[in-house]
Amino acid sequence: MPPENDAGGSHRDIGDVRIEDVVSIKEQTAFEKLISSQAFWVTVALAVIIAVMSYLQPDVFSSEANFYNMTRNFSYIGIMAVGMVAVIITGGIDLSVGSIMGVTGVVCGVLLEGGNAWYVAVVGGLLTGMFAGFINGLLIAYAGLSAFVVTLGMMSFGRSIAIVLSQNRMIYDFGPDGPAFKIIGGGQMLGLSNIFWALIILAVVIGVILRFTTWGRHLYAIGGNEQAARLTGVPVNRVKAQAYILSGLTAAIAAILVVGWQGSAINALGTTYELRVIASTVIGGANLMGGEGGAYGAVIGAALLEVIRNSLLMQGIDSNWQGAFVGVFIVLAVLLEKIRGRKRA
Amino acid sequence: MPVLSLRKISKNFGAIKALTEVDLELEPGEVLGLMGDNGAGKSTLIKIIAGNFPPTTGEIVLEGKPVHFHKPIDARAKGIEVVYQDLALCDNLTATGNIFLGREIATRIWPFRFLTSKAMSDRAGELFGELKSETRPQDLVRRMSGGQRQAVAISRTMLSEAKLVLMDEPTAAISVRQVAEVLDLIRRLKDRGIAIVLISHRMPDVFAVADRVAVLRRGRKVAEKPTSQSSPEEITGLITGAIHAA
Ligand SMILES: Nc1ncnc2c1ncn2[C@@H]1O[C@H](COP(=O)(O)OP(=O)(O)OP(=O)(O)O)[C@@H](O)[C@H]1O
Ligand SMILES: [Mg+2]
Numbered sequence: 001m002p003p004e005n006d007a008g009g010s011h012r013d014i015g016d017v018r019i020e021d022v023v024s025i026k027e028q029t030a031f032e033k034l035i036s037s038q039a040f041w042v043t044v045a046l047a048v049i050i051a052v053m054s055y056l057q058p059d060v061f062s063s064e065a066n067f068y069n070m071t072r073n074f075s076y077i078g079i080m081a082v083g084m085v086a087v088i089i090t091g092g093i094d095l096s097v098g099s100i101m102g103v104t105g106v107v108c109g110v111l112l113e114g115g116n117a118w119y120v121a122v123v124g125g126l127l128t129g130m131f132a133g134f135i136n137g138l139l140i141a142y143a144g145l146s147a148f149v150v151t152l153g154m155m156s157f158g159r160s161i162a163i164v165l166s167q168n169r170m171i172y173d174f175g176p177d178g179p180a181f182k183i184i185g186g187g188q189m190l191g192l193s194n195i196f197w198a199l200i201i202l203a204v205v206i207g208v209i210l211r212f213t214t215w216g217r218h219l220y221a222i223g224g225n226e227q228a229a230r231l232t233g234v235p236v237n238r239v240k241a242q243a244y245i246l247s248g249l250t251a252a253i254a255a256i257l258v259v260g261w262q263g264s265a266i267n268a269l270g271t272t273y274e275l276r277v278i279a280s281t282v283i284g285g286a287n288l289m290g291g292e293g294g295a296y297g298a299v300i301g302a303a304l305l306e307v308i309r310n311s312l313l314m315q316g317i318d319s320n321w322q323g324a325f326v327g328v329f330i331v332l333a334v335l336l337e338k339i340r341g342r343k344r345a
Numbered sequence: 346m347p348v349l350s351l352r353k354i355s356k357n358f359g360a361i362k363a364l365t366e367v368d369l370e371l372e373p374g375e376v377l378g379l380m381g382d383n384g385a386g387k388s389t390l391i392k393i394i395a396g397n398f399p400p401t402t403g404e405i406v407l408e409g410k411p412v413h414f415h416k417p418i419d420a421r422a423k424g425i426e427v428v429y430q431d432l433a434l435c436d437n438l439t440a441t442g443n444i445f446l447g448r449e450i451a452t453r454i455w456p457f458r459f460l461t462s463k464a465m466s467d468r469a470g471e472l473f474g475e476l477k478s479e480t481r482p483q484d485l486v487r488r489m490s491g492g493q494r495q496a497v498a499i500s501r502t503m504l505s506e507a508k509l510v511l512m513d514e515p516t517a518a519i520s521v522r523q524v525a526e527v528l529d530l531i532r533r534l535k536d537r538g539i540a541i542v543l544i545s546h547r548m549p550d551v552f553a554v555a556d557r558v559a560v561l562r563r564g565r566k567v568a569e570k571p572t573s574q575s576s577p578e579e580i581t582g583l584i585t586g587a588i589h590a591a
Contacts, residue, residue, distance in 0.1 A: 214449045214458040217438075221446055224435030231433050232501075233418040233447035291437035 038285030039297035046304050053311050072193040074306035076254040079199050081280040081298035082206045083250025086243040091223045091290025092147035097251040099158030100132045101270030104255035106162045109171030109265030118181040125256045133248020137241030162267040172264035185260025195257045207295035223290025283333040348508050348540045354403035363389040365564045371540045378555030379544045385561040387544045391511045395427045396420035426502035430513040436487040441469040444501045472500040492523030499530045511542045548577040
């Protein structure tokens with residue numbers, strides 16, 4: 001017996017006009033995509049601030065020396081941010097990057113002090129960062145613990161290990177391979193610091209991985225709908241764990257470069273950097289709920305924070321105001337994201 | 346030969362008997378409506394077939410061979426696709442991204458696999474074409490209507506040569522016009538020789554597309570009839586228990 005109506009037939013009477021044609025859910029053009037991207041607007045803001053500052057302080061702000069310093073200062077935060085963004089895309093967070101930086105720096109220092117070759121210190125440092133990330137990943141992805149709690153624990157644990165390993169002293173006697181190690185982070189190429197070049201290379205590599213590989217796609221899928229990703233056969237646990245390993249690795253890279261540049265390892269290295277790193281990714285368009293963010297945004301977010309910091313300094317504003325400005329920018333970025341989200345819905 | 350035979354499938358969750366000795370057969374190109382009150386065991390049955398968890402006792406036979414699934418991808422590898430009640434889509438990905446999620450077309454450059462976006466979006470376009478859906482491959486799922494989202498979830502089931510598609514309430518949360526669209530999609534799958542299990546609380550939908558209807562009541566199959574020999578009134582009676590069995 002037929003049902004009381006044939007819904008399949010009746011809707012065709014409306015004719016060939018489809019609702020979609022009328023309200024027009026258009027495919028985004030490249031231009032629309034660009035202007036709806038937060039990273040784009042942050043780039044604009046950055047350009048404006050640089051232009052204004054170059055006008056106000058042509059001799060100091062736009063000097064070669066200041067440019068060199070600014071690009072170096074935001075670069076190690078940017079390096080950590082491009083690793084962090086992978087974690088944030090999955091909907092996680094890594095509060096331990098500052099402490100991982102501290103431990104890694106001390107491990108490098110101790111290895112060099114013990115007379116080891118520069119590459120032993122480098123490899124030792126990288127492994128330290130990756131191992132910390134691996135432990136984070138194991139506990140978060142496989143044991144199912146909250147990322148916030150696990151990485152908060154690692155933040156405390158890592159800092160403590162750094163203090164114990166360094167016996168709470170500054171390590172500056174880098175042994176025979178000290179000069180070679182210091183060149184890595186302290187050197188420069190084409191008038192820009194090695195740290196900056198390292199950031200450019202890492203951002204490009206990680207940017208490509210995020211956008212064009214299955215691994216990157218899976219990070220976004222996990223952040224969008226973890227259960228759906230699992231049901232469709234995405235190796236959710238493995239991918240999540242790998243994101244934390246990447247974040248640990250980038251923190252270690254930043255540590256190796258900064259220790260080389262500063263020529264000493266202190267156990268306080270990286271303290272409170274996690275805040276600046278997370279702020280950079282969020283300002284660059286990453287969504288702490290997961291599913292959104294990118295390498296370019298992370299870099300540009302870090303750059304914006306440094307330019308603001310530098311500008312305040314140049315304008316003679318009390319440096320204690322920096323935190324307030326950074327805070328305002330973080331909230332503004334999230335607000336902007338919310339407004340864009342409302343338009344989208 | 347039937348695509349799927351369930352033999353005396355029972356499932357207990359601790360003391361709860363969600364399913365008791367359910368038998369079911371499905372031929373290629375056949376649409377079976379699976380009905381029953383809340384908690385009757387419909388989703389549990391689907392999840393057993395889809396490999397979400399194993400039955401407590403009983404046997405699943407696929408094209409004559411007994412099978413044992415440990416996870417959903419095992420079932421998918423054997424040609425069983427599922428449209429989950431919540432669709433299991435990632436809002437932040439495009440239609441193409443969702444259709445190919447977990448089985449992307451990619452070129453291996455160690456240690457990574459690079460997405461071949463063009464091939465995937467072309468294929469997604471073809472699938473939407475076959476379904477006569479106006480969903481566009483590059484649109485974000487977030488910006489889609491309920492009907493378009495259904496089209497994405499259903500296209501995903503057509504990516505590989507599925508033999509059996511399980512749908513858990515695909516018309517529950519969408520508008521009347523979109524329901525019509527989804528029913529059309531189901532007919533197209535059927536025309537391709539795919540067997541379909543359709544869970545629904547909506548009597549008109551079941552009678553519009555199903556060849557047979559099976560009714561579960563408190564974990565037991567109490568009736569199974571060709572839709573042409575039954576009526577919504579009879580099925581309603583079977584679901585509530587007003588009619589004992591048929
Ligand atoms: N994972 C589980 N653990 C314990 N009990 C469960 C589980 N899944 C289902 N049940 C129980 O099994 C019974 C059947 O549930 P099921 O979800 O299959 O019903 P349904 O027919 O799909 O209902 P609805 O129409 O509400 O979706 C219910 O009593 C339910 O509480
Ligand atoms: Mg159900």
